[in-house]
Amino acid sequence: MGNMVRKVPPYTALAPVYDLMMSHVNYRRWANYIARIITRAGFTEVRLLDVGCGTGKFVQEMRKLGYQIDGCDASPEMLRVFQERIPDARGFCCRLPELPEVPAQRYNVMTCLYDTLNYLTDQPTLLQALQCIYRKLDVPGLFIFDMVSSFHCQQYFRDYVEREVLDERFAFERRSHFDVHQQLQWNRIKIFTPDGIFEEEHQQRIYDFKEIIELIQRETGFIIKDVYRDFTFRPVRVDSGRAHFVLLKRPGHP
Secondary structure, three states: OOOEEEOOOOOOHHHHHHHOOOOOOOOHHHHHHHHHHHOOOOOOEEEEEEEEEOHHHHHEEEEEEEOOOEEEEHHHHHHHHHEEEEOOOEEEEEOOOOEEEEEEOOEEEEEEEEOOHHHHHOHHHHHHHHHHHHOOOOEEEEEEEHHHHHHHHHHHHOOOEEEEOOOOOOOOEEEEEEEOOOEEEEEEEEEEOOEEEEEEEEEEEEEHHHHHHHHHHHOOOOEEEEEEOOOOOOOOOOOEEEEEEEEEEEOOOO
């Protein structure tokens, strides 16, 4: 391998090794949990789009549960892996806060999971994304997304270093830092490949859950059905690591 490090956009060099890096994630658990939320919300005939679908592991698990589901991702490299995994799924290559490729009213349920909205690092952009998804949803519509908390980042990613050889061809090094004052989570990932060493920098804004609830109520047409904590059906708390937001778009709301 060459010694020169080449900087590339997030989820570019990472795409071929993403599933190896994330092998610890229980996508079946995610799918079962989201399916229960959909059922509890009263949605039966579901046309689902996963925004930020990545390589499609969650979509694959939802399909095993019988859901009609497509994917959308900002990274062409990640979406390429998605299409190889699920050739008959529709894949849209576009990013929030606007989703120009996604047709309006085709889907009555949308998900945006695993901190995807945390990548929108200022409140105006986040609001633009929420309003975009509201417009794209059919009526009645359901939007499920999650965010991690400052508590979670301070506990696990304050100053964190991880190195692993993934197989005989790939290895990675991840350095994470949480800036408490700016509420920004930084991940710098080096990917060692036969074609050289690549580096990606990922930045996430960690929002206060109360701030998000107030933004939704004040600035969007969504009705907040529930905000759950940590893969449960209990209300979110200040010490929750992750909040799962369940929003409704109802008939009669502009």
